[in-house]
Amino acid sequence: MIVGIDLGTTHSLIGRYDADGPRLFANPLGSLLTPSVVAIDDEGHVLVGQAARDRLVSHPESSVANFKRWMGSARETRLGQRVFRPEELSALVLRSLLADAEAALGEKIHEAVISVPAYFSDAQRKATRTAGELAGIRVERLINEPTAAALAYGLQERPDGSRFVVLDLGGGTFDVSVLEMFEGVVEVHASAGDNFLGGEDFLDMLETAFLGDLGLPAGSFPNTQRGQLRRWLEIAKRELSQRAEVRVTGQLGEHAVDWRIDQERFAKLSEPLLQRMRTPLERAMRDARLQPEQIDDIVLVGGASRMPMVARMVSRMFGRLPLRHVHPDEAIALGSCVAAGMKARDQRLDEVILTDVCPYTLGTEVTRRDGDGQLHPGYFHPIIHRNSTVPTSREESFWPAQPQQKALQLNVYQGENPMVANNIKLGELEVDIDPRLPIAENEVVLRFTYDINGVLQVEATVRATGRHYELLLQHNPGLLLDSEQIRQRLAALAELKIHPRDKQENIALLARAERLYEEHLHARAQLQAWITNFRAVVETQHDQLIREHRRELERALDALEQS
Structure with missing residues (x-):
């Protein structure tokens, strides 16, 4: 399955x-x-x-x-x-x-x-x-x-030659892909994005505006009250997708909250975030070598894409409304x-x-010689460029920088900067060469192979000796877990006490009631009584009785939240 x-x-x-x-x-x-x-x-x-x-x-x-x-x-x-x-x-x-x-x-x-x-x-x-x-x-x-x-x-069912741009604005990430349908193949021409841009960032912006309007410094509220505030602001953010203005009212500790914001101000505050969205979108279009008029359809997905300002920005850029029917x-x-x-x-x-592309450029570190013959290490030499269709395999030849060199240190990087110091190191491979040979005869052929699951295979062959070296980059030392660490973590997770699935409804309902107890000072006595009563019913282990009381408590909590 x-x-x-x-x-x-x-x-x-x-x-x-x-x-x-x-x-x-x-x-x-x-x-x-x-x-x-x-x-x-x-x-x-x-x-x-x-x-x-x-x-x-x-x-x-x-x-x-x-x-x-x-x-x-x-x-x-x-x-x-x-x-x-x-x-x-x-x-x-x-x-x-x-x-x-x-x-x-x-x-x-x-x-x-x-x-x-x-x-x-x-x-x-x-x-x-x-x-x-x-x-x-x-x-x-x-x-x-x-x-x-x-x-x-269903874009895979469109006619040959159809081109699409898909924008995905989720809670924490933003992605853009340019795709084309050709002879039964959905081919990705380019992708770009921002792994730290999403609905949470728009929520952060609203929180900053709220604190600024009330003259409160950041960190004014303890964590429980800040969580309550962010929940109110999340509701306000969603309501701004349908309403011209929303009002946030309530009590946060000693502060009585009464704050209003309208769509126009929300859009103005969001302009820096919208600009961050435009940057990867324009980059993907450049990489795909396409103009907006060459795109047949634009698709918007992700919960944060509901915000009207997002659709307006896309409509202005492409001159048409995006698809949003799913x-x-x-x-x-x-x-x-x-x-x-x-x-x-x-x-x-x-x-x-289905094809995909390599999201980042992959390459190796090289030493370059300036006009005076001086050597300068630390330069990035791309081998597989970003947005290459995967699986892909590319090879290039390299030679030692100096005579009588005994080995080549092949450092593998991913990134878009010309200097390796500003890119991410993935691994390294040391290749032995014959120091007696002239530089021109000490050729090392380096091949990068990148598959659809994101695994990079690095192979180096010394032309003079035929000796072969290989590096399979499946993890980053210090960042990702190796097989032994995974085994240990699996054993630790197995010991965790996880609530049985059939009790999740009760657990979730009690957690909701406890949250409302935190939020609604005027209803605390009633909420405490409801919680106590429902806990007692759960202890009876009488399934039908629990279901009946669960429905009653759900209705009561719904009414409280709506009020």
Whole structure:
């Protein structure tokens, strides 16, 4: 069984491709969207999803979100008595998604296609694969999120020569891809993006404006109140997509809040962020060597793409309205399901071939000689340029910089800067050469091969001796986990106390009630009574009674929030 997964910054989804096409699976709360949030409760149990998201407001010290932005780094987060890496936090979200899908399907899942931002680096892609391994599945393929969105829109069924631009503005990342349909192949011509630009940044901007208007310095509120404020501002941000003006009111500690913002001011405040969106979009178009009038359709996906200012910016740049008829939160997950169907060789999809591109330039360090004959090391020499269609293989020849050199040190980098100091080092390969030979006869042929799963193979052949060297770059020392570390982390994760799936509804409802207790001072006595009563009902272990009281409490909390 193979599934498609959108492992998102803000929300994650899972589904599969079956007889009726792509189908997404709901979590125990009946929602297709599972918040990408992890928390530890007072008993040391791990919570994932809505329950964790509510505790992010009431217990921020034991909850964490937005960890997708840290993938590929060695950053660690302490929750309770445990320290987690980004791969482990993502693995816990994957485990929750897999449990939901397995409950719906009634069978075990072994493989998955997972979507990643098109601009994810080599290290970030490897970290995503590791998260899948820690969750107990094999990641059959990583698919770029804009490419997945194109599949969700059925762009692979368009006539030959059709060209599209897909823009994906999610909670934490922004991606652009330029695609063309040609003889049954969906070919990616160029991709660009910003791994630190998304809906969260627009929320940060609103928080800054709020504090500025009220004359409050940053850090004015403790973490619990700041979490409550950001939740209010998130609601306001969403409402600004439909309303000309919104009002934020409430009580934050000793501060009575009454703040208004309209669409016009929101758009003006957002201009620096919109400019950051334009930069990768223009770069992708330049790399694809296309003008706006040569594009047939523009697709907008990602939850943050709902903001009207985003559609307006795209419309001005391309002179037409973007397509937005597929649910923006679900498009990437649906496309991942289509890609999973392709991997499973579904008969309706086997004629479609999907290509992708290398998101960064890959190359090696070289020494250059100036006009006076002086040697200067540290220059970057590209071998595979960014936006090369993958899989791809390129080779070039290199020679020692000085006579009687015994070895060539081949340092492998990714990046776009002419100096290696400003790029990311991926690995190194030392090649022995004959110091007795003249420089011109000590040729070393260096070949880079980059596959569709983001694995770089580096091969060096000494022409004079035929000796062959090889380096397979599958991890970055110090950043990513090696096989032994993965084994140890798997054992540690297995010991975690994770709440059973069938109790998630109750856990999430109690977490929501506790969040509302934090937020609504006037209703605390009533909320405390409701919480106490529901906990007592849960302890009876009487399923029907629990379901009845759960529905009653849900209705009561809905009414409280609406008021």
